[in-house]
Amino acid sequence: MTSGKSVTRSAPSSVQATTVASSLLTVQTPGRGFTDLTSETAKFINEVQARDGALTLFIRHTSASLTIQENADPSVLVDLSTALSRLAPENAGWTHDTEGPDDMPAHVKTMLTQTSLQVPVLNGKLALGTWQAIYLIEHRARPHRREVVLQFIGSNH
Template sequence: MTAPRTMTRAPVRAASVTHVASSLLTVQTGGAGFLDITGEAAKFIAEAKAQDGALTLFVRHTSASLTIQENADPTVLIDLATVLNRLAPENAGWAHDTEGPDDMPAHVKAMLTATSLQIPVLQGRLALGTWQGIYLIEHRRRPHRREIVLQFLGTTR
C-alpha cells in the first residue's frame, strides 16, 4: 500500500510576451571541466529587467555543452566528468581525430548532454532549485573561447 500523496499548485499567472532580450556570453575556458555560469545568467536576467518568461541558453559549439547540475558538492562534477570520460574515452579508436585524440570524444559528450537549456523566469528570478547551477562543460583538454547565446522572452518590470 502506498502512502497518500499531496499535490499543490500555485494559481496560474498569465502574461503576453512583450519583450525579447538577447546577449552573447563569451567564456574563456581553462580546459576540460565544468564552469558555473549561473551568476552570469542571473545578471543577464536582472539587466533585461525580466519579470516572467523563459531564459534560453545556447552554446555555439560542437565540443562543449550546457547542463543544470548540483552546485553544492563539487564531487558531483568530478563524478559526472568521470562518467562522461568512461562513455567516450579518448582511446576508443575514433575515425575522426583531425584535431587531436580528445576531439571526437568531445563531440560524443556534447551529444550526450545538451547544447541548449530553457529555464523559467518567475517574478524576476531564475526558477532554479536550491542546489541547481547552470554549467558550461568544456569537453576539450586545451583552453577554448566559447560563446553562449542568452535570450529572454517574456514580460519586464
Template sequence: MDQHIETLSVATRGRSMTDISAAIAERLTSAGALEGLLTVFIRHTSASLTIQENADPDVQHDLLNALDRLAPADAPYVHTMEGPDDMPAHIKTVLTGTSVAVPVSGGRMMLGTWQGIYVVEHRARPHSREIVLHFSGTLG
C-alpha cells in the same frame, strides 16, 4: 511579449565545468527580465550545457569522469583531424546537450536550491565559448 537576446563569452580551463549562473543572473537583471522563459544555448559542438548540483564540487569531478568512461579518448574513432579529444568531445555534447530552458519569475531564474547552470568543456585545452541567452517574456 518582449524578447531580449545577447551573447555571453565564457573562458574555460580545459576539461571542466564552469558555473555561469551568476553571470546569467546579472544579464537578466540588466535586461529587466521579469516573467518568462530563458533559453541558454552554446554555439559549439565540443562543449555543452547542463543544470547540475552546485554545492559539492565532487559531483562535477564524478560527472566528468563518468563522461570520460562513456566516450574515452583512446577509442578507435575515424574523426581524428582535430586531435584525440575532439571526437569524444562531440559524443559528450550529444549526451549532455547544447541548450537548457529555465523559467524566470520575479526577475530570477527558478533554479532549485542546489542547481547551477554549467558550461561543460570537453576539450583538454582552454577555449572561449559563446553562450546565447534568449529571454522571452515581460521586461520591466
C-alpha cells in the same frame, strides 16, 4: 493506491510576452571541466529587467555543452566528468581525430548532454532549485573561447 493527495499545484498565472532580449556571453574555458554560468545569467536577467518568462541558453559549439547540476558538492562535478570520460574515452579508436585524440570524444559528450537549456524566470529571478547551477562543460583538454547565446522572452518591469 493511496487515498491522500501527494501532488499539489499552484494556481496558473499568465503574462503577455512583451520583451525579447538577447546577449552573447563569451567564456574563456581553462580546458576540460565545468564553468559556472549562473551569476552571469542572473546578471543578464537583472539587466533586461525581466519579470516573468523564459531564459534560453544556447552554446554555439559541438565540443562543449550546457547542463544544470548540483552546485553544493564539487565532487558531483568530478564524478560527472569521470562518467563522461568512461562513456566516450579517448582511446576508443575513433575515426575522426583531426584535432587530436580528445576531438571525437568531445563530440560524443556534447551529444550525450545538451546544447541548449531553458530556465523559467519568475518575479525577476531564475527559477533554479536551491542546489542547482548552470554550467558550461568544456569537453576538450585545452582552453577554448566559447560563445553562449542568452535570450529572455517574457514580460519585464
